[in-house]
Amino acid sequence: MITAGIDMGAKTIKVVVLRDGEIIGRAVTLAGFESREAAEEAYAAAVSEAGITVDEVERVVATGAGRGYAPHSGADVSEVASDARGVHRLFPAARTVIDVGAEEGRAIRCNEQGKVVDFALNEKCAAGAGAFTEAMSRALEVDIKALGAMSLNSKNAIPMNAQCAVFAESEVVSLLHAKTAKEDIARAVHDAIASRIVSLARKVGFKPDVVLIGGLAHNIGFVDSLQRALECEVLVPDDPEYIGAYGAALAAAEV
Amino acid sequence: MATKQVYETRPLQCWGKAKEIRRKYYQDYATAHEQGGIRWAGGAWTFGAIPSGLGDDVFSLTSEPYAASIAADKDFSIRCLEAAERAGYARDLCSYMRNYWGSVILDEYLGGGPFPKPDFIWQDHICCSHAKWYQVVCDHEPGIPHYCIDVAVGPAGEINDNKLDYLVGQMHDGIEWLERATGRTYDDGKLIEAVHNECRSTSLWAEVCDLNKAVPAPLEEKTMFSLYVLGTLMKHSKVVADFYEELRDEVKDRVENQIAAIPNERCRLMSDTQPPWGFLGLFRYLESYGAISVGSLYTFGLIGMWEDKSDGSWGPRTTPQQAGVEITDRDRALRVLAEWNLHKPEWQHFYSPHLKTEMMVRIAKEWSLDGVMLHYNRGCEGLSLGIAENRLGLLEAGYPVMTFEGNMGDEREFDLARTKTRIDTFMETLGFKQN
Numbered sequence: 001m002i003t004a005g006i007d008m009g010a011k012t013i014k015v016v017v018l019r020d021g022e023i024i025g026r027a028v029t030l031a032g033f034e035s036r037e038a039a040e041e042a043y044a045a046a047v048s049e050a051g052i053t054v055d056e057v058e059r060v061v062a063t064g065a066g067r068g069y070a071p072h073s074g075a076d077v078s079e080v081a082s083d084a085r086g087v088h089r090l091f092p093a094a095r096t097v098i099d100v101g102a103e104e105g106r107a108i109r110c111n112e113q114g115k116v117v118d119f120a121l122n123e124k125c126a127a128g129a130g131a132f133t134e135a136m137s138r139a140l141e142v143d144i145k146a147l148g149a150m151s152l153n154s155k156n157a158i159p160m161n162a163q164c165a166v167f168a169e170s171e172v173v174s175l176l177h178a179k180t181a182k183e184d185i186a187r188a189v190h191d192a193i194a195s196r197i198v199s200l201a202r203k204v205g206f207k208p209d210v211v212l213i214g215g216l217a218h219n220i221g222f223v224d225s226l227q228r229a230l231e232c233e234v235l236v237p238d239d240p241e242y243i244g245a246y247g248a249a250l251a252a253a254e255v
Numbered sequence: 256m257a258t259k260q261v262y263e264t265r266p267l268q269c270w271g272k273a274k275e276i277r278r279k280y281y282q283d284y285a286t287a288h289e290q291g292g293i294r295w296a297g298g299a300w301t302f303g304a305i306p307s308g309l310g311d312d313v314f315s316l317t318s319e320p321y322a323a324s325i326a327a328d329k330d331f332s333i334r335c336l337e338a339a340e341r342a343g344y345a346r347d348l349c350s351y352m353r354n355y356w357g358s359v360i361l362d363e364y365l366g367g368g369p370f371p372k373p374d375f376i377w378q379d380h381i382c383c384s385h386a387k388w389y390q391v392v393c394d395h396e397p398g399i400p401h402y403c404i405d406v407a408v409g410p411a412g413e414i415n416d417n418k419l420d421y422l423v424g425q426m427h428d429g430i431e432w433l434e435r436a437t438g439r440t441y442d443d444g445k446l447i448e449a450v451h452n453e454c455r456s457t458s459l460w461a462e463v464c465d466l467n468k469a470v471p472a473p474l475e476e477k478t479m480f481s482l483y484v485l486g487t488l489m490k491h492s493k494v495v496a497d498f499y500e501e502l503r504d505e506v507k508d509r510v511e512n513q514i515a516a517i518p519n520e521r522c523r524l525m526s527d528t529q530p531p532w533g534f535l536g537l538f539r540y541l542e543s544y545g546a547i548s549v550g551s552l553y554t555f556g557l558i559g560m561w562e563d564k565s566d567g568s569w570g571p572r573t574t575p576q577q578a579g580v581e582i583t584d585r586d587r588a589l590r591v592l593a594e595w596n597l598h599k600p601e602w603q604h605f606y607s608p609h610l611k612t613e614m615m616v617r618i619a620k621e622w623s624l625d626g627v628m629l630h631y632n633r634g635c636e637g638l639s640l641g642i643a644e645n646r647l648g649l650l651e652a653g654y655p656v657m658t659f660e661g662n663m664g665d666e667r668e669f670d671l672a673r674t675k676t677r678i679d680t681f682m683e684t685l686g687f688k689q690n
Contacts, residue, residue: 078676078679081683081684115684118650205650
């Protein structure tokens with residue numbers, strides 16, 4: 001059976017195409033203002049990569065913040081459900097899923113069957129989401145892709161106390177004026193996000209194995225901060241930003 | 256293939272009467288002086304039976320339900336909140352209090368016309384906001400006599416004679432103060448009648464809530480909000496006691512005939528604390544999943560009075576009349592009133608969140624719930640106190656819990672779209688799909 005999952009994220013749209021549960025195509029586009037058109041574009045690209053025609057896709061399930069606008073979709077599932085489903089397939093021992101995307105962070109606790117037992121969402125504080133690192137990399141004048149590696153070279157742990165992304169940016173500027181090393185500031189940024197995400201994980205009573213997904217899982221500096229804060233290993237799948245779409249595609253096979 | 260059961264449903268016959276009682280209450284307060292009467296203001300928790308001894312022409316304005324009504328009128332509410340902020344009051348204070356203050360500062364009454372200044376204030380101190388509420392009102396409406404009763408003698412399980420004496424002593428002093436403040440002679444007979452009415456109405460409301468243990472539930476919480484509120488206005492009045500008796504009979508009939516609140520009941524939930532009053536449509540949204548909020552400790556226990564029954568269940572508290580207790584004089588009436596109110600379920604968590612958790616778990620079991628929706632209500636520090644602790648207790652007892660952030664009286668702190676998304680996710684985790 002060929003199925004597809006569309007993750008209508010706040011910043012990007014991800015599409016995964018499966019044949020009998022195996023990934024055969026995928027694509028990502030920026031969501032922009034015309035998210036439906038962007039999703040069509042990503043969907044066509046994923047189908048093309050799979051080497052099939054649109055008609056061959058039997059079922060499509062959407063997830064993500066904009067799932068109501070997804071094209072081709074016959075059903076939808078929440079981000080929490082698709083994350084849990086995707087992670088459970090790849091990491092059957094996972095009991096906690098942490099997903100940090102551009103605009104939202106969430107922690108999910110699952111049982112042995114991958115069923116969601118509890119979840120917590122950060123939706124009021126940009127300082128606990130991926131957009132925060134973008135703002136901080138701008139303030140530091142560092143490429144976002146280099147921010148993670150840079151923070152691993154930090155020699156000093158410094159606190160970042162601001163409670164919101166906007167004030168944190170001014171705190172970064174103050175630190176720069178105080179001649180604080182950029183490496184230390186980068187680590188402080190990641191520690192700050194990690195502390196907010198860990199509070200969500202604690203709220204659901206996190207248990208290992210802990211799996212991190214979402215775009216921020218690419219950031220090795222954040223992964224390091226999160227592991228220190230959780231005091232346990234954090235597993236990261238390949239292509240962590242696609243797990244929501246993957247979970248939705250798996251759900252499509254089960255509808 | 257199994258078919259989903261569809262229950263018969265119909266509107267409450269006494270609904271119109273409830274609306275009329277509420278309308279007349281606010282009108283009577285506004286027109287009290289035209290009727291030759293007097294008016295007082297105070298919290299919905301205050302011992303409202305006591306001013307009844309001043310006569311039948313004494314009309315009250317209880318502050319929390321008035322502020323909740325303002326909150327439901329979003330345009331007026333925003334003007335009130337902004338007026339309070341312009342006057343220098345912080346945005347993170349009790350949102351009921353800010354709505355009320357705004358109405359006073361703007362000199363606009365929700366029902367139209369200028370804000371009717373009370374002849375006296377009769378308050379008690381439940382939480383720190385209550386302690387300051389009317390102090391600020393007196394700053395803006397100088398010259399209003401103001402009496403407060405300190406009720407900090409709980410929880411119910413630790414009441415003793417000394418504590419009761421402390422409270423009853425303040426009530427005795429309060430009656431003397433009322434006579435001085437109004438120039439009227441106090442009538443103990445009217446007090447005794449009001450105490451009887453209060454015990455009757457609050458026990459009857461518990462009986463109504465108790466009937467909601469039935470499957471399908473005869474009432475859903477959005478409707479219950481409009482019914483319990485009468486108790487917050489004047490639980491000591493014969494009008495409300497009689498109405499609750501009529502309501503009890505109608506709800507009993509609904510249970511016997513399986514008349515449901517919603518036709519597709521499949522999932523039973525409870526909420527907690529005051530809802531975001533401007534967004535009660537949330538409760539209708541639940542119905543798209545066949546989910547119903549059958550009540551909460553808030554709707555059951557702010558007005559309803561409860562006790563352990565012989566079969567171990569929670570049921571309506573036996574009134575003094577039912578127990579054969581005679582109330583013959585002022586002191587006895589005040590003692591009954593004090594002891595009765597100190598057993599109010601919604602009062603207990605001010606002393607320990609664990610007391611609230613115990614009651615919530617009990618409701619979850621006895622009302623056959625599938626899950627709980629907790630409102631992290633930034634507008635009320637009193638009732639939100641310890642709510643995260645309650646969440647842990649409910650989870651430990653095996654009940655799935657969803658939380659959402661909001662504010663009962665300040666729509667600027669509530670995100671409707673996000674809250675609906677949370678409900679979608681919660682329903683999905685419970686295994687329910689939209690119709």
